[in-house]
Amino acid sequence: MKTTTIVLACLLTASAARAQDARLRGVLDAETLAKVTRLTDSARVESLPVEPLVGVALEGAQRHASGARITKAVQDYLGALRGARAALGSDASVAEIASGAGVLLSGVNGDVLRQLRTASPNRSLTVPLVVLADLIARGVPKDTAARAIAAAARANARDDDYSALRRFVEQDIIAGASPAAAAMLRVRSITGVPPADEPVP
């Protein structure tokens, strides 16, 4: 009985070691490594992307962040990945889920992601979501940014259009325009129609 217990314990330990990412083992302390590994294991069980979580932990280690901060970052990102996958659907790509998580972390409601998926069921949302998050990061109000991207999606904008929208808004802001006005003006010039005035979720 005692031998069996020891063998089982060894097997469990070996299994846990295998689950740990080799890249994390050398840069995280034991406690942080254990906590981060539990989170990445959860992601794996839920079929969520693990690489973005490992990336956040590695970035924290390279920036000399504390173990608590690294664990919190991975935990928060895991929550955002869950929310993005729930909103975008189970067939969303890894890049879409990661981009969607970024949008949720910007404070945008998950219903915006659902609307975008409905408007563009067969197109990748990676670039639109990256641009949406960028607009918000540059000071465009969340609702305005969401409305602009939704209008572009309804107009069947291509990835190049979204990239152009981002560039033009950025240069308008540098030139002194208000971020909100720049976003509304530029999306209209790209889609040819003003963004709809319906409330943003």
Added chain:
Amino acid sequence: MTDGDFERLYERAGAALRAPAPDEDAARDRLVKRIHAESLRSTTRRGNAFLPWWAALAAAAIAFAAGLGTGRATTSSRSSTAAPVASGAAADAAQRPIEFVFVAPAARNVSLVGDFNGWDASATPMRRTDGRTTWSVAVQLPAGRHVYAFVVDGDAWVADPQAPLAPEQWYGQRNSVVVVAASGDRRS
């Protein structure tokens, strides 16, 4: 021609001018597309993927004043579409060469860090490409969304001033995003 004839003629001419041209919508669409295409050409013709020359100069001046620099990520062909696309979260095994460019004349060394190299500042050093101000490096990236930054002189982490900003600020500073498109993939 009587006064009545003139009045009728004026009315018909006015009505004709007020009426929309048969293909007005199509013409407006064509015009918008042409303006859009011209705007894109005017930015890429000057070799800058994101900004017109005056805005790039302003951004560069601000960055230089801060002792940092300006940069961009492009495909190695320098086609400079610079769509926000690519990284370690890749679903596509095929890799594409992406060139990262950063202007930092005062820097002693610059390296590229991102989720594709474990954020290791020693993994991907950049080289001066014009002998003075510009640093660049080309890396193979799988399709997907990649997050990255430049590290100047070993300790200053700087987002790419010409790329989309990453919304996540886990450790107090923003990074940049590049998206590498998957060839023939419906969703990347």
